[in-house]
Every structure is written in structure tokens, then in C-alpha cells.
Amino acid sequence: MGYPFSGLVVVITGASSGIGRATAHAFARRGAAVVLAARREDMLAEAERECRQLGGEALAVPTDVAKEHAVEELAQRAVERFGRIDVWFNNAGVGVFGRIEDIPTDAWHRVIQTNVLGTMHGAKTAMRRFLAQGHGVLINNASIVGRLAKPDSTAYATSKFAIRGLSESLRQEVLDQPDIHICTILPSVIDTPFFQHAANYSGHRVRAAPPVYTPEKVARTVLELVEHPRAETIIGGAGKVGALLKRLSPSVTTRLNGRALHRGFLAEDPSDPTSGTLFRPMRDGRAVYGGWRKGPNNGGAPLLALALVGVPLGLLAWRRWQPSANRRRTVS
């Protein structure tokens, strides 16, 4: 018999599209009650219907996570309707592309407000309830960018590193609570409307850099974490290879990522500045998918290429480390 997802009460922020919507579907399919939060009311209503059709109970609560009172109200509505909250998935997030000197200050403030303060608002209200009831799983969606920064994304990278710090600190606050768990997920690039929604002051069209993984892969991981909580989980082979490289050879990885990811996420063709979905939700990008897994984007080829670069680099780093270890042994 599998894990009893049926009857579990799960709050998901950023549930109107992308990863949040895919995760809502996955929980609903297993009979959970999902409470769906985001700003776009019509899309939340659509997601609510989909979840019911898939077999779960659902409640849509339009919410701007940057507003603490709105997040508090979200938790209250969840408890009024379903009696408690078992899982809180802090997933709502936005991005802005461009060099720090070119991005209007209010745009990167809004990224921090949504990604960092929004996650903290969710964490605070969820933790209060978890502590009162003695159980709960908080899952924070950082990104592999919270471990391996990328260029043209200073505010986003800052926000995602912050989410890892928040999670680690919370973990230390619940050491005496065996049934409360804090998990952080670090997805690699995922096929969602995120890149259409992102603000962009880079002068170039934003695209998803391959390899691109499915939102369902993230949703599966979130469900696995409810069953078997873990502190940090990287999703996607590219992120795992990247994290390993960073450990083995940090400065080489900084240089490689700085060049490759700049070209990977910004196309040659020009683009006008846009604040994307930062301040107001967009009509576009309504669905789970962003349409980025076309052509070679979804295959193992980019991963293979990464491994071909990564393995020699890893060996290089290992060989550099070896002599100093040997020297230490000779001296002692």
C-alpha cells in the first residue's frame, strides 16, 4: 500500500500555472485536498475544477504572496475548509533578466518581495500551524540557481540563495519536532511559462536553456518528499552535474556558468524591456507548460555535453587536490 495522500491537506502557492499547477494535479490524483493560491483568479478556478475532476478536493484562494495578510488569510481559509494544513508548498516565484545596473530598482525589489518575503510569509503561517498540531511538511521551491548562480539574474539568484538559508535556519528551529520537516527543492530548468512571465531588461529575448525537464518531474519529487522528507533535493541531471562541478572546482564553474548560461538563457534576437508578471499577472502563460521542450531541448544530448565537459574538469580538480593531500601525508 502506498503513502496515504488521500485526505492530506496541501497548500500550494503559485498554483495557477507551471510547477504549482502540475503539483496540484499530482496531489489531486492521489486524493489529497489542495488549496490553490496565486493572483490569477480565473486560472485558479480552472485549476480547481481540474483537481476535482482528478479526484481531489480543491479550494482556490486568490492571493498575492508578497502581502502578509493575504497569506495569513490563505491559511485561515484552508483551515476553515479542511480543518488543518499538512503540507505547505511555497512555490510562487518570479524572475527578472538583465544586468544589475540596467534593472529598475523597483523590479528587483519586487522579485525579493515575491520570492523571499512571499516564502517567509508562507513559512511563518505554516510553521505556527505545524507547531500547534505537532506535524507538517514545509517544502520551499528554491532552484538550482540557489546553489549555482547564473548571470543576468542577480535578484533571482539572491532570492533563491536566501530561500535555502531560510530553510536551513527553520530546520534548526524544529530539531525537537520529529514530525515537522523542512525541505528545499532545487529544480534545474523546467518547461513552464516562467521564461514568458519573467521581467526582462537584458535587451535580448529570454529562453529556457537546455536541458529542459518536465514540471511533472518536480511534482513527483514534491510528493516523494512528503513521504520521505529530505533537506535539499536537486531535480534534473544537469543541476546535479553542475553542483558536483561547483564542489570540485568552484572558480572554473563560475567562469563556465558565467559564459554558458548568459548565452543559454538570452537569445541573439532583441527584445523590448518588460516588467513581465512582476507587478501584474499576465494573460499569457496560462498553462502547465511553457513549450520549451522542443527539438533538442529535452534530450540527453545537452546533458551528455555537460558530462563531457564535467568529467575532465572533475578529474582536473581531483588531480589538483591529490598532490596537496599527499604533501600533507608526507609532512605528518
Ligand SMILES: NC(=O)c1ccc[n+]([C@@H]2O[C@H](COP(=O)([O-])OP(=O)(O)OC[C@H]3O[C@@H](n4cnc5c(N)ncnc54)[C@H](OP(=O)(O)O)[C@@H]3O)[C@@H](O)[C@H]2O)c1
Ligand atoms: N521554470 C524553471 O526553470 C524553474 C526552475 C527552478 C525553479 N523554478 C521556480 O519554480 C517556481 C514556479 O515557477 P514556474 O516555473 O512554475 O513558473 P510560472 O508558471 O511562471 O509560475 C509562477 C507562479 O507563481 C505565481 N505568482 C507570481 N507572483 C505571485 C505573487 N505575487 N503572489 C502569488 N503568486 C504569484 C504565478 O501566478 P500568478 O501570476 O497568477 O500570480 C504562477 O502561478 C518559482 O518559484 C520558480 O522560481 C522554476
